[in-house]
Amino acid sequence: MSEEHIVGKSGDYTAKATIGETWEKTAVTGGISVKGSATLVDDTPDGSYDIKIKTDCDSYNHTYTANKGESFDFKKITTNFWDSTDVKITVTGNDGQSGDWKLVVDYTTC
Secondary structure: OOEEEOOOOEEEEEEEEEOOOEEEEEEEOOOOEEEEEEEEOOOOOOOEEEEEEEEOOOOOEEEEEEEOOOOEEEEEEEOOOOOEEEEEEEEEEOOOOOOEEEEEEEEEEO
């Protein structure tokens, strides 16, 4: 898992993995909150998906349902103040899809 500093940043971030597998990232967060939206794009097969976002902070564990190309807002994530925050995203196809998924996250730190 690689680590990235996101304090005071905003913009687009891309996560990619195989459908049903978990993408993981560690970010140096400094106690900030993150809010925004996300969209499944590009080579992601068409159909409906459950997108599970989980962190090791603040018991954050939410699942969102969206179709490819349909943007969804995610609940504000409160991050660890003194340490890094681990983020895990798992995308599962609701229509028997296989292959890879690509999720673009548009976020703002607050």
